[in-house]
Amino acid sequence: MIVFDLICQPAGHCFEGWFASSEAFAEQQQRGLVDCPHCGTTAVAKAPMAPAVPKKGNQLPAPPQPAPVAAGLPAEAQAVMEKLAKLQAEALKQSRWVGDDFAEQSRAIHYGERDAEPIHGKATVQEAKELLDEGVAVMPLPFPVVPPDQAN
Numbered sequence: 789m790i791v792f793d794l795i796c797q798p799a800g801h802c803f804e805g806w807f808a809s810s811e812a813f814a815e816q817q818q819r820g821l822v823d824c825p826h827c828g829t830t831a832v833a834k835a836p837m838a839p840a841v842p843k844k845g846n847q848l849p850a851p852p853q854p855a856p857v858a859a860g861l862p863a864e865a866q867a868v869m870e871k872l873a874k875l876q877a878e879a880l881k882q883s884r885w886v887g888d889d890f891a892e893q894s895r896a897i898h899y900g901e902r903d904a905e906p907i908h909g910k911a912t913v914q915e916a917k918e919l920l921d922e923g924v925a926v927m928p929l930p931f932p933v934v935p936p937d938q939a940n
């Protein structure tokens with residue numbers, strides 16, 4: 789005998805069903821012999837098995853990284869800050885550091901003068917404002933980024 793976790797399609801009831809084999813389940817399901825004990829529908833399917841399959845690719849989870857923490861904030865606020873810092877770190881992994889060239893490079897991408905790619909770097913408030921005025925999609929990073937050439 790084999791046990792399956794089953795789920796009914798209309799209501800999402802979860803229940804267990806015992807079958808002689810995987811094929812026996814498939815056959816009984818096709819013939820409408822498997823019904824939900826909660827609502828009686830025969831529209832049932834195997835529930836996704838745990839452990840869940842990773843959503844995209846087979847990337848390993850990133851190792852935890854130390855996040856900047858602000859002192860004197862309530863614990864909830866600190867948790868939010870840490871989460872944001874992690875999100876930023878994740879986002880920047882896909883992005884190239886261009887340092888002081890940020891304004892120039894973002895413009896070049898915006899006007900199609902070079903291949904588009906995610907970049908991050910430094911810009912003055914004035915530069916950022918000009919970029920936004922030109923319709924270049926830039927956004928301030930909530931947390932300071934250590935330039936790679938200064939990381940050690």
Ligand SMILES: [Zn+2]
Nearest residue numbers: 796801824827
């Ligand atoms: Zn049901």
